[in-house]
Amino acid sequence: IVMSFKELTQFYIRDWGTAPWSGIDNYKLSVDFNGPVGESLLHSFFVTVGFTLLSVGLCWAIGTTAAIYLQDTFRGRGLLRAVFLIPYALPVYAAVITWAFMFQHDNGLVNHVLHDQLHLTDQPSFWLIGDNSFYALLTVSVWKGWPFAFLIVMAGLQNIPRELYEAAALDGAGMWQQIRRITLPSLRPVNQVLVLVLFLWTFNDFNTPYVLFGKSAPEAADLISVHIYQSSFVTWNFGTGSAMSVLLLLFLLVVTGVYLLLTSRGRKTADV
Incomplete structure (x- = not known):
């Protein structure tokens, strides 16, 4: 201060x-949003807000869906649960640098699958520069963040009595009705804390964009954490x-x- x-x-x-x-x-x-410093900070702020809302929403949706799916007992559930937690257990630097190689233009796995194998693009895309950098950053953020949501929601599901589902099934309630009437309302206290934690983590995330793009992030992926770093340690102000x-x-x-x-x-x- x-x-x-x-x-x-x-x-x-x-x-x-x-x-x-x-x-x-x-x-x-x-x-001073009319000046270059304030204007760039405001742009970075809006990019960060959009990125955070999308990342938190996707992390919560994927994590909740996976946790509800694994609520039932079936063969291989323990193995699948362990596989889901791998992105959360990996060191951030190792995971993000691997994604950086996968997003390479010439020999990256992403372009190989989308362009060479599936033919979804006319030409290989540049994922680490330009507008696509936002989607690359969002993909990595969701990939490493949703297992945390999965873990928290899965723990919250253990506190919901099975008798509620059994009674609802006897009354003729289907799976979606049980989720809407029992699961989601029961998870409300858990989700309130989970969303706040995900928001704060994602909004302040520095490691992911810094490792993925380096000291100078593309304009489309200029998160405010990296922007402040550049203002301090790159421009020496x-x-x-x-x-x-x-x-x-x-x-x-x-x-x-x-x-x-x-x-x-x-x-x-x-x-x-």
Whole structure:
């Protein structure tokens, strides 16, 4: 926080205490959306919001579907459960760098399957630059994030009494009716915490875009975490980068507070 009020550039890197105070100039520069710094930060913010909403939604949907599917007992369920958790267990760097090789233009597995085998594209696509970089980043994020949702939802399903499903089946309720009337309402407290955790993790994700694209992410995949890193360690303007970090912290605190307030009101209404 103190750094955000200083004119902290590469000239003061050896002695940060001697950097002159700039007041709120760094904050003015960050929120001046007509200037290049504020405009690029605003673009990065909107990219991050869209990316986060899509990633969280897909992670929750895939994880919940997989957990409900594995709720029934069948042969090989334990093995399938272990396979589903592999992306979550792998080190982030190793997993993302593998995806980076798979997204290569000339000899990547993704283009080999989509273009050479399935003939879904006219020519091999560039996945790590341009507009496609957003979809590449989203794919990797969902791939490594949905097993966490699967694990949490699967644990929540264990607390739902089997008698509820048996009684619903006797009353003639089908699978979809049981999911809609029993499973999802019973999972509401679990999902409220799960969605918040996924949102915070995804919004602050730095490792995935940094390993996938390097120091300079494409404009379509310029997440705010990497953008702040570039402002601090690439352009050597630590004061502005610190101001952006404080603004990000305040935004997440507001979002978290509003979310917790709304969910707590929802629980009170449901109890009544």
